[in-house]
Amino acid sequence: MHTDVLPGATPTKEHQSGTMKCLVKEDLHTDGFVLRTDYKEPSPGFGEVKIRVLATSVCGTDKSIYNSARSEGIRREMQRYLPSPDAYKPIVVGHEFCGIVEEIGPGNYDLAGMVPGHLLVEKGDYVTAEMHLSCGHCYLCRTGSEHICTGVKVKGVHLDGCFAESVVVPYKNVILLGKGGDTSEIPPRIGALLDAFGNSVHTVAEADVAGKSVAILGAGPLGLMSTFLCRAFGATRIYMSEAADIDRRARLATEFGVDHFVDVSKGSGELQKLVTKLEHNANGVDVVLEMSGSLPAYEDAFKIVRNGGQVILLGIAREPLPRFDIANGVIWKGVTVKGIFGRKMFSTWETMLSLIRSDRLDLKSKLERVVAPRNYRLEEFSEAFDLLGNGTELKLIFNPDGTLCK
Ligand SMILES: [Zn+2]
Ligand SMILES: [Zn+2]
Structure with missing residues (x-):
C-alpha cells in the first residue's frame, strides 16, 4: 500500500476521525484496488451534498477498472481529462450507490425557490445520485442534452466515487428516494442499482x-x-x-x-x-x-x-x-x-422511479434477482471481484458500514 502518494491521506492510525474506509485505484498499470482506511473524508463544498453510503453496486466499468492493466480502453477513458498520461492521481472507485444525506454545503438554494430548512433534499433523507457530472453551461447542457455534455466527468472514473463510507456530489445530482431516511418503498439493494437500471x-x-x-x-x-x-x-x-x-x-x-x-x-x-x-x-x-x-x-x-x-x-x-x-x-x-450514454438528466430518473414505485410485473423482485443474494463488506473486495470475474455472480453489492451484511 502506497499511503504516501495520496493527497490528503493521513497514514498513521487505523481509521482516525476525518478519515474513511474506501477502495482506491492507485495505479492504472496494476490490476486490483487498494482498501484504504486513512483516506480523507470528503466534505461538501458550495452546492454540494455529503452522503453516507448505505449500499453500492459493482458494474462492468468497475470490473474493467479493477483489471486496468489488461484494458487499454479503460486506461484511456480514465486519463481522458488529464493533461498527460503521467498525471494520474489515485481515486476512490464506484459510481452506483444509495445512502443517507449527512451534510449539505452552502449554496444559492433560494435562487431555485428552495428555502434553507425546506430544501427538496435535506439532512437525513434517503437518496441516490446521478454520478455523471456535466458542465451545465455548454450548448448541450443548455438544450436538454446534459447527458452527452462533452465535458461530462464520471465520479468513480475521473473523480472520487462511492466504494467508500461517504461521497460528495452536487446538490442538483441528488435524487430523493425516501424522506427522513425511509427505505421501505425502495430498499437499499434496489436503490444501489438505479444508475445501472437507468441505463x-x-x-x-x-x-x-x-x-x-x-x-x-x-x-x-x-x-x-x-x-x-x-x-x-x-x-x-x-x-x-x-x-x-x-x-x-x-x-x-x-x-x-x-x-x-x-x-x-x-x-x-x-x-x-x-x-x-x-x-x-x-x-x-x-x-x-x-x-x-x-x-x-x-x-x-x-x-x-x-x-x-x-x-x-x-x-x-x-x-x-x-x-x-x-x-x-x-x-x-x-x-x-x-x-445511448448514461441516463437523461433527469427525465430517465423520473421514469425509473415511477416504474419502480408502480412495481408493475414484479419489477422490484426481478431487479433484486440480478444481484448476489448477500451483501459484501468493502474488506471482501477481492473475493467479490473474483466472483464477478469467474461468472459466479452477475452483479453484487458492497455495504461499507457492514450493517446490511448480517
Ligand atoms: Zn455502472
Ligand atoms: Zn455541458
Missing part, C-alpha cells in the same frame, strides 16, 4: 417497442433488466442472445419474459434462422437493443433488424469495428441507429 430504462425508452418484436443482444445485468422493461413497455415477441454462462442466464431471462433465448457462443446462425422463420412477415425484428459490447453482436444487430427498424446501442465496444458494411447494414435497409 436499461434509457435504452428501452428510446426504442419504440410497444407492439413490436425486440431482440436484446447480451444477457448481462443491463440486458436482463431490459427484458422486463420491454415487457412493461409492451413489446410483443422478445429474443435474447448470449455467448456465455447460458443456463443460468437463460433461466432468468425466461422468468423475466423472454420468448426465445439463443446461445450464440458458436456463432449467430441459429439466431438469424429463428428470426427469419418467426419474423417472415417483416423479414427481421423491429428493434434491436445491443447490450453486450461484443464485436460479433454489432454485426448480428444489423443482420437481424428489419428494413426500417431501429438499432439502439448501449454496450461499449472497447475497440473499433474492423469492417462494417454500412451500405448493406444501414443505408439500403433504412435503419435508424441510436447510441
Whole structure:
C-alpha cells in the first residue's frame, strides 16, 4: 500500500476521525484496488451534498477498472481529462450507490425557490445520485442534452466515487428516494442499482417497442433488466442472445419474459434462422437493443433488424469495428441507429422511479434477482471481484458500514 502518494491521506492510525474506509485505484498499470482506511473524508463544498453510503453496486466499468492493466480502453477513458498520461492521481472507485444525506454545503438554494430548512433534499433523507457530472453551461447542457455534455466527468472514473463510507456530489445530482431516511418503498439493494437500471430504462425508452418484436443482444445485468422493461413497455415477441454462462442466464431471462433465448457462443446462425422463420412477415425484428459490447453482436444487430427498424446501442465496444458494411447494414435497409450514454438528466430518473414505485410485473423482485443474494463488506473486495470475474455472480453489492451484511 502506497499511503504516501495520496493527497490528503493521513497514514498513521487505523481509521482516525476525518478519515474513511474506501477502495482506491492507485495505479492504472496494476490490476486490483487498494482498501484504504486513512483516506480523507470528503466534505461538501458550495452546492454540494455529503452522503453516507448505505449500499453500492459493482458494474462492468468497475470490473474493467479493477483489471486496468489488461484494458487499454479503460486506461484511456480514465486519463481522458488529464493533461498527460503521467498525471494520474489515485481515486476512490464506484459510481452506483444509495445512502443517507449527512451534510449539505452552502449554496444559492433560494435562487431555485428552495428555502434553507425546506430544501427538496435535506439532512437525513434517503437518496441516490446521478454520478455523471456535466458542465451545465455548454450548448448541450443548455438544450436538454446534459447527458452527452462533452465535458461530462464520471465520479468513480475521473473523480472520487462511492466504494467508500461517504461521497460528495452536487446538490442538483441528488435524487430523493425516501424522506427522513425511509427505505421501505425502495430498499437499499434496489436503490444501489438505479444508475445501472437507468441505463436499461434509457435504452428501452428510446426504442419504440410497444407492439413490436425486440431482440436484446447480451444477457448481462443491463440486458436482463431490459427484458422486463420491454415487457412493461409492451413489446410483443422478445429474443435474447448470449455467448456465455447460458443456463443460468437463460433461466432468468425466461422468468423475466423472454420468448426465445439463443446461445450464440458458436456463432449467430441459429439466431438469424429463428428470426427469419418467426419474423417472415417483416423479414427481421423491429428493434434491436445491443447490450453486450461484443464485436460479433454489432454485426448480428444489423443482420437481424428489419428494413426500417431501429438499432439502439448501449454496450461499449472497447475497440473499433474492423469492417462494417454500412451500405448493406444501414443505408439500403433504412435503419435508424441510436447510441445511448448514461441516463437523461433527469427525465430517465423520473421514469425509473415511477416504474419502480408502480412495481408493475414484479419489477422490484426481478431487479433484486440480478444481484448476489448477500451483501459484501468493502474488506471482501477481492473475493467479490473474483466472483464477478469467474461468472459466479452477475452483479453484487458492497455495504461499507457492514450493517446490511448480517
Ligand atoms: Zn455502472
Ligand atoms: Zn455541458
